[in-house]
Amino acid sequence: MTTLGVLQILVFFTVILAVTKPLGVFMTRLFAGERTFLHPVLRPVEKLLYALGGVDEKEEQRWTKYTASLLSFSLFSFVVLYLLQRLQGVLPANPQGFSGAHAPGGATAMTPDLAFNTAVSFVTNTNWQSYVGETTLSYLVQMAGLTVQNFVSAAAGIAIAVAVIRGFARQQSSSLGNFWVDLVRGTLYLLLPLSLVGALFLCSQGVIQNLSPYTQVTTVEGKAQVLAQGPVASQEAIKMIGTNGGGFFNANSAHPFENPTPLTNFVQMLMIFIIPAGLTYTFGRMVGDTRQGWALFAAMSLLFFAGVFALYASEQAGNPVLAKLGIQTAATANQPGGNMEGKEVRFGIAATALFATITTDASCGAVNGMHDSFTPLGGLVPLFNLHLGEVIFGGVGAGLYGMLLFAIVAVFIAGLMVGRTPEYLGKKIESKEVKMAMLAMLATSAAILLFSGITAVIQFPKDAYWNGSYGPGVGNLNNSGPHGLAEILYAYSSGAANNGSAFAGISANTPWYNLTIGLAMLVGRFLMIIPLMAAAGSLAAKKRVPVTSGTFPTHGPLFVGLLAGTVVIVGALTFFPALSLTPIVEHFLMQQGRLF
Amino acid sequence: MWKQLLPGLRLTLALTVLTGLAYPGIVTPLCQVLFPKQANGSLVSLHGKVVGSSLIGQNFSKPGYFHPRPSAAGSDGYDASASSGSNLGPTSQKLVDRVKASADQFRKENPGHTEPIPADILTASGSGLDPHISPAAALAQAARVAAARGVDVEQVKAVIDQTTEGRALGLLGEPRVNVLALNMAMDQKFPAAR
Numbered sequence: 001m002t003t004l005g006v007l008q009i010l011v012f013f014t015v016i017l018a019v020t021k022p023l024g025v026f027m028t029r030l031f032a033g034e035r036t037f038l039h040p041v042l043r044p045v046e047k048l049l050y051a052l053g054g055v056d057e058k059e060e061q062r063w064t065k066y067t068a069s070l071l072s073f074s075l076f077s078f079v080v081l082y083l084l085q086r087l088q089g090v091l092p093a094n095p096q097g098f099s100g101a102h103a104p105g106g107a108t109a110m111t112p113d114l115a116f117n118t119a120v121s122f123v124t125n126t127n128w129q130s131y132v133g134e135t136t137l138s139y140l141v142q143m144a145g146l147t148v149q150n151f152v153s154a155a156a157g158i159a160i161a162v163a164v165i166r167g168f169a170r171q172q173s174s175s176l177g178n179f180w181v182d183l184v185r186g187t188l189y190l191l192l193p194l195s196l197v198g199a200l201f202l203c204s205q206g207v208i209q210n211l212s213p214y215t216q217v218t219t220v221e222g223k224a225q226v227l228a229q230g231p232v233a234s235q236e237a238i239k240m241i242g243t244n245g246g247g248f249f250n251a252n253s254a255h256p257f258e259n260p261t262p263l264t265n266f267v268q269m270l271m272i273f274i275i276p277a278g279l280t281y282t283f284g285r286m287v288g289d290t291r292q293g294w295a296l297f298a299a300m301s302l303l304f305f306a307g308v309f310a311l312y313a314s315e316q317a318g319n320p321v322l323a324k325l326g327i328q329t330a331a332t333a334n335q336p337g338g339n340m341e342g343k344e345v346r347f348g349i350a351a352t353a354l355f356a357t358i359t360t361d362a363s364c365g366a367v368n369g370m371h372d373s374f375t376p377l378g379g380l381v382p383l384f385n386l387h388l389g390e391v392i393f394g395g396v397g398a399g400l401y402g403m404l405l406f407a408i409v410a411v412f413i414a415g416l417m418v419g420r421t422p423e424y425l426g427k428k429i430e431s432k433e434v435k436m437a438m439l440a441m442l443a444t445s446a447a448i449l450l451f452s453g454i455t456a457v458i459q460f461p462k463d464a465y466w467n468g469s470y471g472p473g474v475g476n477l478n479n480s481g482p483h484g485l486a487e488i489l490y491a492y493s494s495g496a497a498n499n500g501s502a503f504a505g506i507s508a509n510t511p512w513y514n515l516t517i518g519l520a521m522l523v524g525r526f527l528m529i530i531p532l533m534a535a536a537g538s539l540a541a542k543k544r545v546p547v548t549s550g551t552f553p554t555h556g557p558l559f560v561g562l563l564a565g566t567v568v569i570v571g572a573l574t575f576f577p578a579l580s581l582t583p584i585v586e587h588f589l590m591q592q593g594r595l596f
Numbered sequence: 597m598w599k600q601l602l603p604g605l606r607l608t609l610a611l612t613v614l615t616g617l618a619y620p621g622i623v624t625p626l627c628q629v630l631f632p633k634q635a636n637g638s639l640v641s642l643h644g645k646v647v648g649s650s651l652i653g654q655n656f657s658k659p660g661y662f663h664p665r666p667s668a669a670g671s672d673g674y675d676a677s678a679s680s681g682s683n684l685g686p687t688s689q690k691l692v693d694r695v696k697a698s699a700d701q702f703r704k705e706n707p708g709h710t711e712p713i714p715a716d717i718l719t720a721s722g723s724g725l726d727p728h729i730s731p732a733a734a735l736a737q738a739a740r741v742a743a744a745r746g747v748d749v750e751q752v753k754a755v756i757d758q759t760t761e762g763r764a765l766g767l768l769g770e771p772r773v774n775v776l777a778l779n780m781a782m783d784q785k786f787p788a789a790r
Contacts, residue, residue: 004763004767007767008767008768011767045614049607049610049611049614052606052607052609052610053603053606053607053610054602054603054606055603055607065600068600069600069603069604072600072601072603072604072605073603073604073607073608075601075604076601076604076605076608077608080608080609080612106677106678132678134677134678134679135677135678143616143617143620144612144616144617145616147615147616147619147620148611148612148615148616151611151615151619152608152611152615180603180607183607184607184611187611187614187615188614192614192615192619195619196619196622196623199623199627200623200626200627200630203623203627203630203631203634203635204630204631204634205634206634206638206651207634208634208635208636208637209623209624209627209628209635210624210627210628210635210636210637211624212636214677215637215639215646217639217646217647217648217649218645218647219647219648219654219655220642220647220648220654220656220661220776220779220780220783221654221655221656221657221658221661223654223655225648225652225654225674225675225676226675226676226677227637227639227648227649227652227676227677228676228677228679229636229637231620231623231624233623233627233635234619234620234623234624235620238615249679249723250678250679250680251669251679251680251681251722251723251724251725254679254681254721254722254723255679255723255725256649256651256652256653256723256725256726256727257637257651257652260638260651261764261769262763262764262768262769262770263764263765263768263769265768265769266764266768318715319686321686321687321692322692322695322715322718325692325695325696325699326699326712326713327695327699327712327713327714327715327718328711328712328713328714328715328732329712329715332732333771334730334731334732334735334771335714335715335716335730335731335732335733336715336716336730336770337714337715338715339686339715339719340715340716340719341681341682341684341686341691341695341719341720342681342682342683342719342720342721342722343719343721343722344721344722344723344726344728345665345716345721345726345728345729345730345770345772346726346728346769346770346772347769347770348769348770351768351769351770352722367722368722369681369722370681370682370683370722372681372683372684372685373681373682373683373684373685373686373691373722374686375686376686376687379685478683478684479683479684479685479687479688480688481687482687483685483686483687483688486685503683503685504681504683505683505684505685586685586686586687589687590686590687594687595687595688595689595692596687596688596689
């Protein structure tokens with residue numbers, strides 16, 4: 001690790017720390033329905049949206065209705081996005097003619113299973129890329145399909161987080177707010193203004209923004225080169241701010257047209273973390289004790305630093321097998337050294353390690369380097385981050401409500417140890433809340449392990465419908481040995497955790513993978529949200545119990561340690577066997593020089 | 597039931613118009629007016645003809661040009677309509693064979709370079725379109741390029757030095773050399789050479 005590399009990481013964290021409070025205050029006011037400085041301009045638009053939606057902004061919803069509203073919104077979002085993709089061949093803004101009679105050679109067909117996978121992927125805020133943007137999707141689908149879901153699936157996540165916080169903050173209440181109002185406010189006052197500014201900044205640095213057909217050029221050496229074009233900056237901004245991560249192009253934020261400079265890279269990383277970090281402060285404010293929010297922030301920070309330095313150290317150490325071929329793997333003043341396979345020179349090792357940690361701490365899934373080519377321990381960090389449920393700041397909204405789930409489990413464990421009914425924020429945590437928290441955790445873990453296990457052994461005849469020319473489930477892998485198994489495990493982990501990054505060597509655009517990863521995404525989103533909202537509904541109805549000398553304080557270092565420990569232990573207990581068969585064993589084999 | 601579901605459909609459509617049509621509909625013309633060069637791909641022209649983008653790598657194989665990193669984009673590399681990394685893992689035989697072949701070729705083309713080879717020039721980038729190489733990777737090729745163009749190696753090194761971009765704000769990212777910019781600068785400074 002280099003001094004400048006470490007410094008980049010520390011500067012990044014300092015900026016996040018600095019924006020947490022102001023953004024947290026803004027979001028508190030916004031979701032409490034108070035006026036913000038944006039109201040003079042945006043309040044008429046907000047009212048118009050309620051009128052168009054047939055929404056009464058004064059209505060309060062019980063947890064059941066709040067959740068049902070989210071489900072109906074997600075359903076229609078899915079239908080619209082599915083249809084947009086399937087009909088792209090006859091719709092406008094498709095200069096390359098994808099899915100039409102004059103589609104270019106090398107274009108990917110928009111099959112029903114691919115459209116299903118992509119629609120589920122964007123509605124659930126996963127943004128797994130089974131599609132290859134530049135050879136599959138029209139500009140209309142990118143804008144009116146993917147960009148829209150980048151906004152609203154993120155706003156929906158924030159809405160759920162706010163509703164869950166209300167469950168802790170309110171007492172003897174039957175309602176958790178109004179989903180439609182939270183959705184519209186999050187989109188309009190928070191995501192849109194940030195994205196507008198972000199898009200203009202990114203474009204000023206070289207991110208493209210046009211509706212032109214691809215540009216044909218003849219290179220200096222006289223070869224033909226086709227430059228993909230498109231409305232990238234507008235999508236790139238919300239892709240990061242909404243922790244979505246679905247790339248306009250196949251290479252995502254490694255593509256120079258998505259992420260051209262170290263500065264855009266730094267800003268994109270900030271965009272991923274600002275809202276999740278700010279929400280911890282919003283949480284503290286809403287429950288009336290900002291120390292509670294900072295405690296979550298501290299637990300998240302601990303896990304963030306552990307991950308980023310493990311990943312950075314491993315990538316900088318590089319691949320000993322390649323080092324033996326006479327390659328410079330130590331960093332010097334004028335070259336980055338380390339494991340540069342799958343990484344861009346402009347980012348080097350440190351900025352790629354930091355990006356990979358952030359994108360899997362959050363449920364973003366954008367990548368600025370290929371995780372599949374990381375060293376085994378370097379790849380273990382993102383994979384394990386997915387297994388921890390992406391609660392290290394996490395996705396917008398999803399990170400906070402995921403962490404609150406772990407907080408329930410943590411105080412439950414603490415309660416078991418001292419033989420007292422656990423309390424969190426003055427609310428008694430009883431069997432219903434713990435059951436719901438466990439249900440959510442088990443559902444996502446089961447989806448990961450069961451689908452991975454089945455796919456590793458399932459057989460299909462060659463050229464059959466389910467897996468095409470690949471034959472068996474393992475036929476789609478780009479790597480053999482433990483790394484191949486890791487590609488499968490990563491795919492379902494990414495789906496169930498709603499992340500979207502990949503060990504991207506796997507060729508997942510077949511009906512089997514598209515459908516099963518799609519199912520994993522649905523489980524990871526909705527079997528997380530529904531139980532959690534049930535718990536929030538039950539918590540809102542409870543009375544706050546007074547703090548006594550026997551109350552376990554949840555704002556001190558002891559709780560921070562307990563919470564971080566709970567996250568790691570639950571993740572490790574569930575996934576250690578699977579991980580020991582993949583990156584861990586691969587690490588030892590690599591040290592011995594064993595190749596596959 | 598239907599009454600409960602209806603806001604879902606109506607808001608899906610309303611928000612699609614707002615965030616899917618109005619938002620990019622505002623951003624696109626703004627970018628085209630404020631940053632026309634960047635918004636259209638930072639295209640680079642030579643004698644009035646577009647030869648590429650300053651952000652997108654392209655292949656160079658002649659000895660008189662600096663060569664870029666290996667690329668996994670498209671079948672021949674540097675296909676800017678099919679971005680991709682190799683996605684080969686650290687224990688991949690294919691990866692090690694490929695790197696070994698690149699290393700052998702590099703040593704053959706640059707016999708003057710006897711130290712370990714910079715990692716970036718033998719590894720494929722994440723996008724397959726990396727426009728940069730490290731300054732070390734450029735310096736390692738300087739003697740070959742100088743010989744092919746019949747100029748002094750120190751003059752070539754001076755051009756590399758002028759083309760090298762530092763870290764952003766002195767901190768972010770890595771020092772790097774844009775291969776297209778470097779080769780175009782070489783052509784401009786030493787036009788007779790091939």
